[in-house]
Amino acid sequence: MYERTYTQRRSLAQRRANVRHASACRPLLDTDKLKHVGHFPSLLVACATFFLIIAGALVTSHDAGLATSDWPLSNGQFFPRMVGNLFWEHGHRMIATTVGLLTIVLTIYLLRKEKRRWVRRLAVFALFAVIAQGLLGGLTVKLMLPLAVSAAHATLAQLFFCTVVNLAVVTSPSWERRVATIDEQGIVPARYLCLAAVATVFLQLIIGATLRHSVTWDKFLPPDLLLAHIAGAVAVTLMLAITALTILRRHPNQIFLTRPAAIALALLGIQLLLGLAAYVTRQASPNDPQPLNPMVAITVAHVACGALIFATTIILTLRSFKCLRSTGEFEFAGGFRVKS
Numbered sequence: 001m002y003e004r005t006y007t008q009r010r011s012l013a014q015r016r017a018n019v020r021h022a023s024a025c026r027p028l029l030d031t032d033k034l035k036h037v038g039h040f041p042s043l044l045v046a047c048a049t050f051f052l053i054i055a056g057a058l059v060t061s062h063d064a065g066l067a068t069s070d071w072p073l074s075n076g077q078f079f080p081r082m083v084g085n086l087f088w089e090h091g092h093r094m095i096a097t098t099v100g101l102l103t104i105v106l107t108i109y110l111l112r113k114e115k116r117r118w119v120r121r122l123a124v125f126a127l128f129a130v131i132a133q134g135l136l137g138g139l140t141v142k143l144m145l146p147l148a149v150s151a152a153h154a155t156l157a158q159l160f161f162c163t164v165v166n167l168a169v170v171t172s173p174s175w176e177r178r179v180a181t182i183d184e185q186g187i188v189p190a191r192y193l194c195l196a197a198v199a200t201v202f203l204q205l206i207i208g209a210t211l212r213h214s215v216t217w218d219k220f221l222p223p224d225l226l227l228a229h230i231a232g233a234v235a236v237t238l239m240l241a242i243t244a245l246t247i248l249r250r251h252p253n254q255i256f257l258t259r260p261a262a263i264a265l266a267l268l269g270i271q272l273l274l275g276l277a278a279y280v281t282r283q284a285s286p287n288d289p290q291p292l293n294p295m296v297a298i299t300v301a302h303v304a305c306g307a308l309i310f311a312t313t314i315i316l317t318l319r320s321f322k323c324l325r326s327t328g329e330f331e332f333a334g335g336f337r338v339k340s
């Protein structure tokens with residue numbers, strides 16, 4: 001007769017305990033999933049918007065904004081032949097239409113399923129932002145790319161991206177699980193440093209958009225705007241580096257905070273190099289016969305990396321407000337925070 005050894009009996013008992021534990025956890029996991037229904041769709045819209053920003057930047061860098069002066073149709077057609085610069089311009093419109101439709105679906109979905117009112121409001125804001133962005137896109141074509149409208153279109157693109165990244169963050173499973181339990185250290189709270197970094201990056205995006213749309217590739221960049229953008233780069237570098245290093249130094253074991261801080265630092269380094277390369281290729285481009293691929297690739301990468309820096313800084317800010325608290329604050333079990 002087969003006799004089980006002590007070790008075999010122990011491992012069997014352990015496996016049974018594991019099965020019992022797993023079935024006890026299952027309903028909890030299911031409710032967890034149900035709670036975060038909005039995360040995947042928000043993430044999908046955020047990724048699609050990032051792709052759309054790249055597609056838009058390709059329109060600008062190829063100087064394809066007026067491939068057709070028609071809107072909402074392109075050369076009187078719903079789907080024209082995608083030849084020459086129309087490939088970039090009409091391609092951008094098609095991707096924008098897809099993002100618009102996805103945002104409508106996301107908003108309806110969150111309005112039906114999301115419990116938190118402020119998240120539902122944020123979704124409605126995203127919907128209005130994407131509609132306004134589409135209208136600005138049409139307007140910039142109809143008015144033949146005036147600086148104010150084109151720069152506003154580029155800036156609202158970043159704001160819309162920021163809103164959907166926000167939605168993806170606050171609907172994520174890791175967001176709900178966290179409560180503010182980590183005490184702020186130092187004189188200046190890290191949360192306020194994060195806020196200041198977001199504001200500085202956003203201002204730099206506006207200056208960048210104004211610089212980029214002030215002249216086409218066949219003219220030299222205006223020195224005053226270029227200087228303003230370089231001054232902005234210094235401000236962003238200082239603000240973001242101070243913020244990220246503060247987080248890394250004060251909370252080295254909080255990966256929830258240190259990961260976005262480290263990513264923001266890495267992206268900042270890449271962005272500074274791309275900015276320098278964008279400057280060099282743009283200074284050379286007025287002598288070129290047409291927008292050449294190195295200039296197009298570098299300027300588009302600079303716009304895209306700007307969007308990624310903005311998104312990462314926003315994630316860092318949201319997370320810092322989620323899990324850091326001022327010293328002297330304590331938490332009730334119900335989740336309300338009061339000053340002691």
Ligand code: HEM
Nearest residue numbers: 053056057059060065096133134137138141145150154157
């Ligand atoms: C969700 C909607 C949209 C988003 C997020 C978006 C985003 C962008 C971005 C990021 C750029 C590049 C800006 C830059 O490189 O500085 C751009 C350029 C452009 N977009 Fe859109 N866009 C949207 C909808 C539209 C629509 C519906 C049109 C309709 C015509 C349009 C027309 C243009 C044009 C013509 C440019 C080039 C502007 C220029 O070179 O001055 N966009 N878009």
Ligand code: HEM
Nearest residue numbers: 154204205208209212233236271275276278279299303306
């Ligand atoms: C961290 C710092 C920086 C950020 C966040 C940033 C961001 C941006 C963005 C977002 C744009 C395009 C805006 C748009 O059209 O939507 C832009 C344009 C530009 N940036 Fe920066 N930038 C930074 C640093 C620099 C530096 C150090 C330089 C080097 C001189 C530079 C040179 C340029 C140039 C030349 C353009 C215009 C490109 C073109 O005409 O196509 N940037 N920047």
